[in-house]
Each structure stands twice: as C-alpha cells, then as structure tokens.
Amino acid sequence: MKNHLRIGAVSYLNTKPLVHGLRERLGGFGELTFNLPSRLADDLRRGKLDVALIPSVEFLAERSYQMVSNAVIACRGPVWSVRLLSRVGANQIGRLALDEGSRTSAALVQVLLWEMHGLRPEIVPLSIDQSPEHVDADAVLLIGDRAMHPPPRCYREIWDLGDRWCRWSELPFVFALWVARPGVDTSGLSERLEASRDDGLASLEEIAARDAATHGLTNEDLFRYFAENLHYTFGVGEQNGLAEFHRRAVSLDLIPHYDSSIDLRSS
Ligand SMILES: C=C(O[C@@H]1C=C(C(=O)O)C=C[C@H]1O)C(=O)O
Numbered sequence: 001m002k003n004h005l006r007i008g009a010v011s012y013l014n015t016k017p018l019v020h021g022l023r024e025r026l027g028g029f030g031e032l033t034f035n036l037p038s039r040l041a042d043d044l045r046r047g048k049l050d051v052a053l054i055p056s057v058e059f060l061a062e063r064s065y066q067m068v069s070n071a072v073i074a075c076r077g078p079v080w081s082v083r084l085l086s087r088v089g090a091n092q093i094g095r096l097a098l099d100e101g102s103r104t105s106a107a108l109v110q111v112l113l114w115e116m117h118g119l120r121p122e123i124v125p126l127s128i129d130q131s132p133e134h135v136d137a138d139a140v141l142l143i144g145d146r147a148m149h150p151p152p153r154c155y156r157e158i159w160d161l162g163d164r165w166c167r168w169s170e171l172p173f174v175f176a177l178w179v180a181r182p183g184v185d186t187s188g189l190s191e192r193l194e195a196s197r198d199d200g201l202a203s204l205e206e207i208a209a210r211d212a213a214t215h216g217l218t219n220e221d222l223f224r225y226f227a228e229n230l231h232y233t234f235g236v237g238e239q240n241g242l243a244e245f246h247r248r249a250v251s252l253d254l255i256p257h258y259d260s261s262i263d264l265r266s267s
Pocket residue numbers: 010012014037038054055056073079081082101102103104105106143144145175176
C-alpha cells in the first residue's frame with residue numbers, strides 16, 4: 001500500500017507561504033497538521049509524525065534525519081519575528097528566558113551572547129501561555145507571531161536575531177526545514193512541498209490580505225514580512241550559514257559533536 005504520510009508544519013504566520021494549497025496538493029498522499037516548532041521536533045522524534053518542518057538545530061543534532069525539500073524558513077537580514085527583549089544592557093544578561101516554541105533561536109541567542117559578550121546566562125523556560133513581562137529573567141527570547149507586536153517599554157535593549165546573525169556572520173540564517181524520519185518513503189513529496197512554496201510566493205498579497213487582520217497586522221506589513229524579512233529557498237548562502245551555525249552551536253555544546261561534517265544537501 002502507498003504511504004500515507006503524517007506531515008507537521010509550523011503554526012505561525014511565517015509558514016503560510018510554504019503551505020499554500022499544500023493540503024489539496026497532498027490529497028491522499030498525506031495529512032497535514034500544525035503545531036509549535038519545538039512540538040513538531042518532539043513528535044518527529046517520537047514517531048508521531050513522518051515528516052515535519054522542524055527547527056534547523058534539531059536537524060543538525062540528529063544524524064539520521066533526511067532533509068526532504070529546498071523549501072525552508074530563512075532570512076538574509078532582519079527577520080522581525082525572532083527577538084531578544086532585554087531589561088538590562090545585553091552585556092549584563094544573567095538570566096535568560098527562552099520561548100517554549102523555539103529550539104533554533106534558543107540556540108542562536110546563546111551563540112550570539114557568547115560571541116558578542118562572552119556571556120553564558122542561566123536559562124529558564126518561557127511557556128507559550130506565559131506573558132514575557134511576568135517572567136523572572138533579565139531578558140526573554142520570543143519567536144513567531146507573538147514576537148511581531150511592539151514590545152512594552154520595560155525593555156532597554158531589543159535585538160532582531162536575524163539582523164544580528166546576518167551582520168555578524170555575513171551569512172543568511174536558516175530557522176526551519178522539512179525533514180523526514182529515517183525509513184520514511186518520501187518519493188513525490190519534495191515536488192509537492194516546492195510547488196506549494198512557489199505557489200505561496202506567487203500569492204503573497206492574497207495570503208497577507210487573508211491573514212493580517214486576524215493577527216493585528218496591516219496587509220502591507222504582513223506582505224513585507226513574507227517578501228522582505230523571510231526567505232524560503234535553501235541556496236548556497238543558506239547552506240553556508242547553516243554550516244557556520246552548526247560549528248558555533250557545537251563549540252558551545254548546544255548540540256553533540258560528530259567526527260564527519262553534516263550533509264546539507266536536500267534530496
Ligand atoms: C522566523 C521564525 O522561524 C522559526 C523559528 C524556529 C526556532 O526558533 O526554533 C523554528 C521554526 C520557525 O518558525 C519564527 O518563528 O519567527
């Protein structure tokens with residue numbers, strides 16, 4: 001019998017262009033569900049999903065995973081939806097709260113604080129329903145839709161992590177990619193994922209007009225987020241950016257070290 005794939009995608013606005021028309025395109029080939037990035041990674045690991053759009057750091061940490069598409073969530077400058085909000089100067093952060101939805105940005109902020117300020121702060125969680133103003137920490141990392149709204153005035157320093165990474169490394173940054181568990185037959189999948197991405201990129205105005213108001217954004221802002229902040233194709237720059245992030249995360253022991261370098265080609 002032909003595979004019926006269980007496919008998980010990120011539930012944030014950033015993913016809308018990647019999944020445009022995907023349900024219809026999958027038909028009986030697979031079913032699509034949505035969740036927070038960190039939960040998608042856990043469900044893929046536990047075998048509850050066959051394929052998922054997972055945080056890139058989870059792919060880097062698990063050698064048996066196979067990248068199944070060149071459709072990714074990346075940026076080449078400010079990303080808008082990944083922010084560090086700090087009550088103190090960034091060089092004084094002692095206690096850092098990390099958005100429960102994140103794995104990649106959770107590692108990225110630690111890489112940047114180390115590289116820029118030699119800091120290794122104490123880490124505490126920020127659950128998805130917890131308000132960032134009420135957590136006992138010097139700074140919070142926020143990702144996704146809730147990071148897109150203007151932050152309250154209590155913060156002294158605000159970092160856009162895409163901007164910080166791209167200026168510091170002079171490379172793009174890859175936040176999430178489509179990955180399959182080992183042993184899953186993914187033939188025919190990459191074409192569907194890439195066709196949906198291409199269709200989504202050709203329909204950004206329509207997607208922005210459909211989703212902006214329900215998220216408290218203007219159509220123009222959401223369009224610009226898709227068109228200017230985010231980047232949806234895994235090219236040579238993205239490959240190099242991911243390899244550099246891999247080295248930095250390994251050197252901080254945020255992911256395990258392996259002898260051979262990672263295979264970043266998508267199938
Ligand atoms: C740009 C973003 O990329 C995301 C960030 C992720 C992470 O930090 O683990 C994972 C998936 C993406 O949704 C965002 O969520 O705002």
